[in-house]
Amino acid sequence: MQKTSPPVQDYLKTIYELTREGRPASTNAIAERLRLQPASVTGMLQRLAARQPPLVTYRKRHGVQLTPAGRRVALEVIRHHRLLETFLVEKLGFRWDEVHEEACRLEHVISERMEERIAAVLGDPLFDPHGAPIPRADLTLPQREELPLTQVPGGSRIRILRVPDDDPALLRRLDALQLRPGTEARIRTQSPLEAVVTLEVAGRPPIPLGYPVGALVFVEVLS
Amino acid sequence: MQKTSPPVQDYLKTIYELTREGRPASTNAIAERLRLQPASVTGMLQRLAARQPPLVTYRKRHGVQLTPAGRRVALEVIRHHRLLETFLVEKLGFRWDEVHEEACRLEHVISERMEERIAAVLGDPLFDPHGAPIPRADLTLPQREELPLTQVPGGSRIRILRVPDDDPALLRRLDALQLRPGTEARIRTQSPLEAVVTLEVAGRPPIPLGYPVGALVFVEVLS
DNA sequence: TACTCTATTTAGTCTAGACTAAATAGAGTA
DNA sequence: TACTCTATTTAGTCTAGACTAAATAGAGTA
Ligand SMILES: [Mn+2]
Ligand SMILES: [Mn+2]
Ligand SMILES: [Mn+2]
Ligand SMILES: [Mn+2]
Numbered sequence: 001m002q003k004t005s006p007p008v009q010d011y012l013k014t015i016y017e018l019t020r021e022g023r024p025a026s027t028n029a030i031a032e033r034l035r036l037q038p039a040s041v042t043g044m045l046q047r048l049a050a051r052q053p054p055l056v057t058y059r060k061r062h063g064v065q066l067t068p069a070g071r072r073v074a075l076e077v078i079r080h081h082r083l084l085e086t087f088l089v090e091k092l093g094f095r096w097d098e099v100h101e102e103a104c105r106l107e108h109v110i111s112e113r114m115e116e117r118i119a120a121v122l123g124d125p126l127f128d129p130h131g132a133p134i135p136r137a138d139l140t141l142p143q144r145e146e147l148p149l150t151q152v153p154g155g156s157r158i159r160i161l162r163v164p165d166d167d168p169a170l171l172r173r174l175d176a177l178q179l180r181p182g183t184e185a186r187i188r189t190q191s192p193l194e195a196v197v198t199l200e201v202a203g204r205p206p207i208p209l210g211y212p213v214g215a216l217v218f219v220e221v222l223s
Numbered sequence: 224m225q226k227t228s229p230p231v232q233d234y235l236k237t238i239y240e241l242t243r244e245g246r247p248a249s250t251n252a253i254a255e256r257l258r259l260q261p262a263s264v265t266g267m268l269q270r271l272a273a274r275q276p277p278l279v280t281y282r283k284r285h286g287v288q289l290t291p292a293g294r295r296v297a298l299e300v301i302r303h304h305r306l307l308e309t310f311l312v313e314k315l316g317f318r319w320d321e322v323h324e325e326a327c328r329l330e331h332v333i334s335e336r337m338e339e340r341i342a343a344v345l346g347d348p349l350f351d352p353h354g355a356p357i358p359r360a361d362l363t364l365p366q367r368e369e370l371p372l373t374q375v376p377g378g379s380r381i382r383i384l385r386v387p388d389d390d391p392a393l394l395r396r397l398d399a400l401q402l403r404p405g406t407e408a409r410i411r412t413q414s415p416l417e418a419v420v421t422l423e424v425a426g427r428p429p430i431p432l433g434y435p436v437g438a439l440v441f442v443e444v445l446s
Numbered sequence: 447t448a449c450t451c452t453a454t455t456t457a458g459t460c461t462a463g464a465c466t467a468a469a470t471a472g473a474g475t476a
Numbered sequence: 477t478a479c480t481c482t483a484t485t486t487a488g489t490c491t492a493g494a495c496t497a498a499a500t501a502g503a504g505t506a
Contacts, residue, residue: 005492005493007492007493007494008492026453026454027453027454027455028452028453028454036493036494036495037494037495037496038453038454038455039454039455039456039494039495039496039497040493040494040495041454042454042455042456043455043456043492043493043494044492044493044494046455047492047493060454060455060501061453061454061455061501061502088337091314091344092337092340092341092344093340093343093344094336094340098336101334102333102334102336105332105333105334106329106332106333108332109328109329109331109332110325110328110329111324111325111328113317113321113325114311114315114325117315117316117317118315120316121314121315121316228462228463230462230463230464231462231463249483249484250483250484250485251482251483251484259463259464259465260464260465260466261483261484261485262464262465262466262467262484262485262486263463263464263465264484265484265485265486266462266463266464266485267462267463267464269485270462270463283471283484283485284471284472284483284484284485447506448505448506449504449505449506450503450504450505450506451502451503451504451505452501452502452503452504453500453501453502453503454499454500454501454502455498455499455500455501456497456498456499456500457496457497457498457499458495458496458497458498459494459495459496459497460493460494460495460496461492461493461494461495462491462492462493463490463491463492464489464490464491465488465489465490465491466487466488466489466490467486467487467488467489468485468486468487468488469485469486469487470483470484470485470486471482471483471484471485472481472482472483472484473480473481473482473483474479474480474481474482475478475479475480475481476477476478476479476480
């Protein structure tokens with residue numbers, strides 16, 4: 001792994017996430033995620049593509065994809081991030097809404113040795129506190145079937161697998177509603193036209209979620 | 224505490240250590256410790272002195288001292304550093320020769336929240352694995368009588384309090400010789416002319432230490 | 447086929463923090 | 477009182493990574 005700066009690592013991580021569905025990441029999408037000006041992103045993309053070896057393939061006005069070298073860096077940083085989040089929650093008593101920002105700074109400076117020690121004391125976890133998969137030391141990802149809550153038919157029984165990690169206010173709200181990885185629920189109604197999915201958790205009052213939120217909550221269908 | 228970059232924090236930490244005996248730190252001494260060119264240090268000292276509030280008082284060709292604001296930043300970073308070293312050894316199973324470099328990167332990015340959590344799980348330790356005092360949350364330092372090994376009269380019984388933290392090879396050697404904080408020994412000979420102090424630890428063969436090393440090992444005199 | 451609009455790029459700046467090479471202050475010596 | 481030597485400073489560069497303002501490619505529309 002060539003030496004990369006924290007900004008470069010955050011770009012690669014963002015591009016990794018934006019290209020999960022196979023299509024190149026756009027300049028503006030990257031700029032929005034990283035809260036930078038699009039012009040700054042264009043400059044960085046050109047530098048990432050010009051590195052030896054190149055970390056992205058960049059086609060002007062068509063967006064970027066990661067090269068194998070870029071993907072390795074991204075997965076390495078994501079492994080750091082998710083191990084750190086898990087460690088902060090499990091061993092240091094952080095709440096799950098406090099860890100993302102801390103992990104986003106620490107992920108760039110921990111050594112491979114520290115990564116290895118953290119993984120060891122946690123017992124090589126495969127998922128972080130938000131249910132996101134933690135790349136293994138060989139950078140492979142644990143696979144499983146996930147569906148966004150917005151795509152599950154009404155009436156299904158589901159188990160929550162994963163929630164978004166970067167919005168502390170939402171995380172506190174989900175926690176208060178007991179919507180955490182592992183929680184089982186029934187889809188009471190699925191209403192694409194109103195863009196609302198309503199959950200029912202063990203006799204508690206029904207919980208309506210709008211699609212912008214529901215699309216970020218991933219579940220497995222139990223029946 | 225105003226926002227300070229990692230380089231600025233390392234400068235302030237270094238200046239703190241170089242000015243422990245009250246005299247200003249010289250440009251060259253700082254450059255040597257940080258492995259930078261003296262010209263680069265001059266530039267930084269001018270910037271540190273020009274900040275609002277100033278972090279150092281800088282008299283051209285006479286060296287720098289920390290202002291109260293600069294001292295606060297230095298102590299805050301030193302607290303991070305020493306808590307981290309302790310945590311890495313106690314909770315993550317690092318050896319004492321591995322932690323300095325790791326702590327020197329992490330010290331700049333952990334939040335006050337994380338500092339607080341680490342201190343809590345460690346039980347608010349007052350000394351790090353090398354015996355260095357850890358500034359308390361209010362930035363006061365635990366005080367105690369320390370003498371460099373080179374200044375203890377021959378024949379004295381001593382207990383090792385503190386060893387230098389930044390030389391991994393020396394730390395491994397000291398560990399192999401069982402010269403660690405807490406170890407008790409007798410000064411077999413103190414020879415300023417030959418610049419050697421010889422220690423005797425519990426029936427093991429005598430251990431001669433040259434003054435460049437002896438001056439960095441601090442002890443308390445038992446009798 | 448020309449026009450419009452938006453996403454993106456280009457051009458030019460700025461800052462922090464490093465560097466090298468050359469100048470110089472001033473302590474100590476002749 | 478002038479000279480020498482070393483530590484330090486000055487002057488000028490460079491790089492990464494940000495910014496703003498202006499230009500433009502090219503998809504979609506008239
Ligand atoms: Mn996160
Ligand atoms: Mn980050
Ligand atoms: Mn240290
Ligand atoms: Mn440091």
